[in-house]
Amino acid sequence: MEPAIEVTKLSFSYKDGTRALDRCSVTVERGTKVAILGPNGSGKSTLLLHFNGIHLVQQGTVRVLGKTVNQHNEQWLRSKVGLVFQDPDDQIFSGTVWEDVAFGPVNQGLRGEELEAKVRQALRFVNMEQYGHKVPYHLSYGQKKRVAIAGVLAMDPDIIVLDEPVAFLDPAGKRALFELLNRLNRQGKTIVTATHDVDLAARWADKVIILCRGRVLTQGEPALLTDKTIVQEAELELxxxxxxxxxxxxxxxxxxxxxxxxxxxxxxxxx
Ligand SMILES: Nc1ncnc2c1ncn2[C@@H]1O[C@H](COP(=O)(O)OP(=O)(O)OP(=O)(O)O)[C@@H](O)[C@H]1O
Ligand SMILES: [Mg+2]
Structure with a gap:
């Protein structure tokens, strides 16, 4: 079976000339849990933003579930890959929490009771059921993050990509999120997260991908994180x-x- 995500020699430069990715090749097998690690500015978010077509491929290829990503399959891609942004303020824009989580399912054509059930279930997943009527602007950062995650879950994508999912979550929220991600993984979802948290990656991931200055330093089993040379080069910690x-x-x-x-x-x- 084709991998969930296969990136080959992907390079990307921002408009101001910053080369954020340099010939990156990474593979995410279906049904696995993958952590992308690297210091600030190493290209994690830039790479993730390619997975659901927010950044268009400039050089190299991105294949998702066997299809090469291009401008023509953007809609298909967004239905398969759900991306939770690093900053929830980039993701949440509706007047209420409920409307925000409903946005994706409404676009998918869901209405009435089916829609109600989907939104309620997604909010329950992230323990935000009581907040449906709230204005997202008034939520705490961690609560916004949970709403952003609910919005992605409500669309039921095959691949769930989360950029720094635990930033701003309290310990209970962190634990609950990873239990949820494990549950989704057991249901067959592929899960990719970007994080600085080596402990979390070591404990949770089937595979780690380490980025450094826009390049893939190495990828493989979490045991790679015990290699002091790799960890130092990637400006991480053991x-x-x-x-x-x-x-x-x-x-x-x-x-x-x-x-x-x-x-x-x-x-x-x-x-
Ligand atoms: N919109 C942009 N315009 C210009 N340069 C950018 C832009 N966004 C990111 N960059 C640059 O691209 C490089 C990679 O950034 P990216 O956000 O992908 O890193 P990251 O690994 O996600 O970092 P962090 O851990 O801080 O989230 C950095 O040098 C950053 O300054
Ligand atoms: Mg980032």
């Missing part, structure tokens, strides 16, 4: 668990722990 075990290489056999569960099993053996 996962906390890895950092704790780093001075004790003898304990890190056969592999260095990246998750709390892996660390616990090492400690259990020691005891």
């Amino acid at each position: 996962p906390t668990v890895t950092e704790i075990f780093a001075p004790f290489p003898d304990l890190c056999q056969p592999k260095t722990p990246v998750t709390v569960e892996e660390a616990r099993s090492i400690i259990k053996q020691l005891l």
Whole structure:
């Protein structure tokens, strides 16, 4: 089966000449959870904005579910890939939370009870059911982020792409979001997130893609995040668990722990 997303030698420059992506090639297999990591300005958002056609391909190719993305399949693309923007203020524009979440499904032709049910379910997913009548402008940033996520969920896309989804979410909101993303993944959705959070990526992702100055530094298993050279080059940090075990290489056999569960099993053996 064709991958969910396949990017080949993608380069992109903004109007002012900033080269944000430089011959990036990445693959996201269907049904997987992928984290894109990299420091500020490394090109994460620019890459994600190609996945649902907000940025048009300048050089290279982007294939989604086997189709090459171009100006002619934009509508199809938006129905398949739901993108939650880094800044919810770029995404939310309706007069009420309910209208905002309903915007996508209305465009898809949903009306009446079906529409009601879809919006209610999406708001329930992000724990914002009580806020339907609210003016989005009056919400906290984290609440806006949840509404933006609900708006994407309501469209039921195959691929869900989230740019910095946990920024501004409280710990309970973070946990709830990742439980939700895992649930959606178990239902077969492909999930891509951009984040600076190495702990989260190590714990959650099937695959990590590390960007640095517009280039793909490396991509593969989350265990890549235990490699100090890679992490330093990408201006990231080692996962906390890895950092704790780093001075004790003898304990890190056969592999260095990246998750709390892996660390616990090492400690259990020691005891
Ligand atoms: N509209 C724009 N016009 C000009 N340059 C831009 C624009 N948007 C982004 N850039 C530049 O493109 C590069 C990549 O930016 P991008 O927003 O993709 O990075 P990022 O990895 O998402 O960063 P962050 O972690 O801060 O969100 C940066 O050098 C940035 O300054
Ligand atoms: Mg960004």
